[in-house]
Amino acid sequence: MPDWENIRYFLAVARIGTLSGAARSLKVDHATISRRLSALEGEIEAILVERQPRACKLTPIGQRVFELAQQMEEGAHAIERFLDASRSPLSGKVTLSAPPVLVANFLVKHLAVFRRSNPGVQLSVSCEARQVSLSRREADVVLRLARPEEPTSVVRKLGRVSFGLYASKDYPHLHNPSAWEFIAYDAGFVGVPQQKWLMRVAAKRPIACEISDINGHLVAARAGAGVAGLPDFLAAADAKLQRVTQSGEAFSRDIWMAVHRDLRRSPQIRAVMDFLVKIVSENSAFSDKR
Incomplete structure (x- = not known):
């Protein structure tokens, strides 16, 4: 064999x-x-x-x-x-895959609380923008900003990430929208919803720079490189940034959680899922009612 x-x-x-x-x-x-x-x-x-x-x-x-x-x-x-x-309750390793923006700017702030509540569970968090396969055990639980479509998964919507336009308070064109230059993603993100939205907003106005990571967009906007389309939960509390008004559509992306149907009742998986539901629902920035 x-x-x-x-x-x-x-x-x-x-x-x-x-x-x-x-x-x-x-x-x-x-x-x-x-x-x-x-x-x-x-x-x-x-x-x-x-x-x-x-x-x-x-x-x-x-x-x-x-x-x-x-x-x-x-x-x-x-x-x-x-x-x-079938393992004993609340023990073992659970792999969670989530977009980098949620991991770096949200999830990691809550890991200590999860660990204290579930000392027998080792949570392994993977920063991934790509879709991963629950069937192939590339992850046990996933958070995504697009609804997972794998037929063997159980999916639940947890909340919403709203986006807005932000620029440095020192940006020289802050109050002159016709002169705005935009911070966009590179060509590898041509089909990503927030890139499509930003390009529609920019219209014929110039792209100042292209950056593949949204945390890079935040840093570039703070430095005055141009106007960036950023998640409100990430940018709204930044003292160096100003949310600027825009004409046209508002933009948001839903937060989805998925798990393979065979694992949804596993105690350690259930603990991670309950943890995710709790921290997202308690954050007003992710509310569907905003």
């Missing part, structure tokens, strides 16, 4: 399409991915992947093995979820 670890590495290559990308996702080096893939091909005596200069292409056998391997992976994760759900 093929080594499951080799199959796991093959799955990463098949999903991502490059050896280097698979290596980054599994946090190993390129050589390890290549070695594991070769070992699997040796075990089954078949070529699974055509290694091209810029990508890896599955052979017909590789495509079928990929389909079967995904079923094996789902079965393995189902066993893990069953065991997690």
Whole structure:
């Protein structure tokens, strides 16, 4: 029988399409991915992947093995979820994936309270803007600013993040909207809702700079680089920033929590979910009634 670890590495290559990308996702080096893939091909005596200069292409056998391997992976994760759900109350590790803006500027402020209330639970928080798979155990619980669509997940809306336009109180064009220059995201964020909103607001006015991280937008706005579209919970209390009025639409994004349906009654998972519901509901900045 093929080594499951080799199959796991093959799955990463098949999903991502490059050896280097698979290596980054599994946090190993390129050589390890290549070695594991070769070992699997040796075990089954078949070529699974055509290694091209810029990508890896599955052979017909590789495509079928990929389909079967995904079923094996789902079965393995189902066993893990069953065991997690049946463990003794309030013990074990729970992985929470959330957008960087919520982790750095909100969640970390509450971790000490969670730890005191749940000393047996190790909460591992991952800053990720991308969608992650609950079925593949990339996380146990996720917070997202777009509704998770994985069919095996249980989803709940927790609140809302409202956005506004902010600039430094020393910004020379603060009271002259026609002269505003904007701080935007780079080309990798072209489809992100807050980028689309900001570009509509900017219209034909210039983009002063592009920054991929929203905390960078905050720092750049404070330094007077231009007008930024920022979450109100992040910017409203900043003494160096001024919220400026805009013409056109208001903008907000919903906060969604999701968990795999097999884990929703696990005591340690339930503790994390209850914690998230509590801290979001108690923060007036996230209220739907604002």
